[in-house]
Amino acid sequence: MxxxxxxxxxxxxxxxxxxxxxxxxxxxxxxxxxxxIPDGIKGWSWGAFTFNGIWAIGNRTWVGLLSFIPIVGIIMCVILGIKGREWAWRNKEWESIEHFNRVQKKWSFWGGVLIITVISLDIASAFLAVPAYQDYVQQTKNNMNLNQNYK
Ligand SMILES: [Zn+2]
Structure with a gap:
């Protein structure tokens, strides 16, 4: 039953x-x-915060589609992070709190993976960009020296 x-x-x-x-x-x-809202539902949702619009579709929480609008979307991401779990609980049919948390945990897991990936790529590109910039500066200096030597 x-x-x-x-x-x-x-x-x-x-x-x-x-x-x-x-x-x-x-x-x-x-x-x-x-x-x-029963106990164990409220709380911050990394899944809703990270995936916002996609999460909103997956959880039948249509107000989350506002996150596709520029500027409003940034605010909506935060609101979704705070209220997302409650909304999802109301809007979609869940077998139990346990089922709800299992599904939300998956969203949060992939949200975490996405956040870590983006941050890692930022750090990696910074590590690549700084030496590349220094090389560029050095080369420019060398070229200037060469030009001066020819004069
Ligand atoms: Zn009742």
């Missing part, structure tokens, strides 16, 4: 139940529009 979390009280109920056995809230009640 598939279980879902009551969007009002957060307790586990049968997916087919129209009324929560704990708080007696109808599954179709207005309360579901502003549901409580």
């Amino acid at each position: 598939a279980m879902v979390f009551c969007r009002n009280c957060g307790k586990e109920i049968k997916k087919t139940a129209n009324i929560c056995t704990y708080c007696k809230t109808s599954w179709f009640s207005k309360k579901h529009e502003n549901p409580a």
Whole structure:
């Protein structure tokens, strides 16, 4: 039997139940529009922060598509990092908190991989760029010396 979390009280109920056995809230009640978030959902999301728009599609959190807009997108990335997990919890159907966290962990893992890759490439290019620049300066000096010697 598939279980879902009551969007009002957060307790586990049968997916087919129209009324929560704990708080007696109808599954179709207005309360579901502003549901409580169970423990273990809130928190910073590296996945949402890093992948923003892609994460938003994967987690059915359409407000995250705002991150594709320039400038607004930068702010949206941070908002997604903070609120993303809560939104994803509400917007998509999850088997359990455990399932939710398993999926979000994957997003965060690849987010981490992406961040580390980008930072490593930046450092690597700095290490390549500095000697290249020094070579260029040295060559320019040499050329100038050569030109002076010809005079
Ligand atoms: Zn309930």
